[in-house]
Amino acid sequence: MVLSEKQKELIEMIGVFHEHKGLQPLVGRIIGLMLVHEDAEVTFDEIVEHLGVSKSAVSNALTFLQAKERVTYHTKPGDRKRYFSLKLGDWRSDFEKELLNIAEIQRFLEEVLDTRKDKSSEFCTKMKDFSNFLEFFRKEIPILFERFKKQYH
Amino acid sequence: MVLSEKQKELIEMIGVFHEHKGLQPLVGRIIGLMLVHEDAEVTFDEIVEHLGVSKSAVSNALTFLQAKERVTYHTKPGDRKRYFSLKLGDWRSDFEKELLNIAEIQRFLEEVLDTRKDKSSEFCTKMKDFSNFLEFFRKEIPILFERFKKQYH
DNA sequence: TTTTTGGTTCTTCTTTTACAGAACAAACAA
DNA sequence: TTGTTTGTTCTGTAAAAGAAGAACCAAAAA
Structure with missing residues (x-):
C-alpha cells in the first residue's frame, strides 16, 4: 500500500x-x-518502510504496545509474517482507566489534608472541594459509560 | 518549618x-x-533548602509553573521575598481542560474515518463507536461540573 | 556609595531517551 | 545441508533533558 499525503499528515x-x-x-x-x-493491520516490514525506522526500534515499540495491550497480532496460514493491529475493542475500558487514573490525585489530596493543621483555612477548603469533586467524578464516570451504552445501542 | 517524614514522603x-x-x-x-x-506558601529559599536543588533549577521550575498558571506569588510589606503558592482556585477549569484535552483524539478519529474506504468494516464501526462516545463525553463533562456545583453548594 | 538580598541567565556537566546497526536466533524453504 | 525470512537482542551513539554552579543584575539596605 502507498500512503497519500493526507494519510502521512494524519x-x-x-x-x-x-x-x-x-x-x-x-x-x-x-x-x-x-x-x-x-x-x-500492518506487518513489521511495512512499519519499517512507511516510517523509515530501524527494525530494532520497531521491535521495541511493538513489544511495548503489546505489553500495554494496545496492539495484538495474528497470522495467516502459509504466511510467516505477523499482522499487527490495534486492540480497538478495549477502547471503552482503556479510556475509563485513563479517566480514573487522572483522578488518582485525589488520594494524595486526602493524605495531605490529613497532615494539615489548618483544616478550616481557605486553602484546605479549596483542596477539600477539589477532592470532593474528584470523588464525585470517579463515581459518575462508570454511570456515564452506562448511559452511553443504553442511549446508543 | 521542618518537614516530617510523612510530609517528605508525600x-x-x-x-x-x-x-x-x-x-x-x-x-x-x-x-x-x-x-x-x-x-x-513557600519562598524561593525554602524550595532550595527543602528539596536540595540549585537556585537555577528552582528559578526555571517556578517560571514554568507561573507560565502554566499553576502558581502565583505575592509579597509582604517590608519583605523582599516572594511567597509562591498554588493557584488552587482554578482547579475546576484546569481539570475540565485536562478532560477535554484527552478527548481531543476524537478529532483525529473523525479525520481518519473520512479517509477510509471500508466505512462499514468492523474496524470503522468500532472507531465510529469510540468517536461517538468521545463526542458524548465532551458534551457531558460541562454538565457534570454543573451538577456537582448545584449538589454541593 | 557600597553591600546585601533575592532571583535570573548563561555555560557546563551528567544522565536518559530514542534510535541505528550489526549480530543473533528460530522457523521454514530449497 | 545451506540459505532465507521474520523478527529479537545487544552494543553504540547523537541529541535532549535536567540540573549545577558561577556570573550576573536590580532593588533595597547600610
Whole structure:
C-alpha cells in the first residue's frame, strides 16, 4: 500500500498527540499508521518502510504496545509474517482507566489534608472541594459509560 | 518549618505522580511542597533548602509553573521575598481542560474515518463507536461540573 | 556609595531517551 | 545441508533533558 499525503499528515498528527501524552515518538506513529492503513493491520516490514525506522526500534515499540495491550497480532496460514493491529475493542475500558487514573490525585489530596493543621483555612477548603469533586467524578464516570451504552445501542 | 517524614514522603509521591504526567521531576516536587507546607506558601529559599536543588533549577521550575498558571506569588510589606503558592482556585477549569484535552483524539478519529474506504468494516464501526462516545463525553463533562456545583453548594 | 538580598541567565556537566546497526536466533524453504 | 525470512537482542551513539554552579543584575539596605 502507498500512503497519500493526507494519510502521512494524519500519522504525524496522531504521533504528536501521543507524544504529548508521554509516549515515545515512534509508538505514536505506529498507532497512526495502524489507524490509517487500509487493511487496519500492518506487518513489521511495512512499519519499517512507511516510517523509515530501524527494525530494532520497531521491535521495541511493538513489544511495548503489546505489553500495554494496545496492539495484538495474528497470522495467516502459509504466511510467516505477523499482522499487527490495534486492540480497538478495549477502547471503552482503556479510556475509563485513563479517566480514573487522572483522578488518582485525589488520594494524595486526602493524605495531605490529613497532615494539615489548618483544616478550616481557605486553602484546605479549596483542596477539600477539589477532592470532593474528584470523588464525585470517579463515581459518575462508570454511570456515564452506562448511559452511553443504553442511549446508543 | 521542618518537614516530617510523612510530609517528605508525600512530596515524593506527588512528585512521581506529576512526573508520570510528563512534568519534570522538580516541578512535581515543588507542587508537593506547596501542598504540604503549613503556610501553603513557600519562598524561593525554602524550595532550595527543602528539596536540595540549585537556585537555577528552582528559578526555571517556578517560571514554568507561573507560565502554566499553576502558581502565583505575592509579597509582604517590608519583605523582599516572594511567597509562591498554588493557584488552587482554578482547579475546576484546569481539570475540565485536562478532560477535554484527552478527548481531543476524537478529532483525529473523525479525520481518519473520512479517509477510509471500508466505512462499514468492523474496524470503522468500532472507531465510529469510540468517536461517538468521545463526542458524548465532551458534551457531558460541562454538565457534570454543573451538577456537582448545584449538589454541593 | 557600597553591600546585601533575592532571583535570573548563561555555560557546563551528567544522565536518559530514542534510535541505528550489526549480530543473533528460530522457523521454514530449497 | 545451506540459505532465507521474520523478527529479537545487544552494543553504540547523537541529541535532549535536567540540573549545577558561577556570573550576573536590580532593588533595597547600610
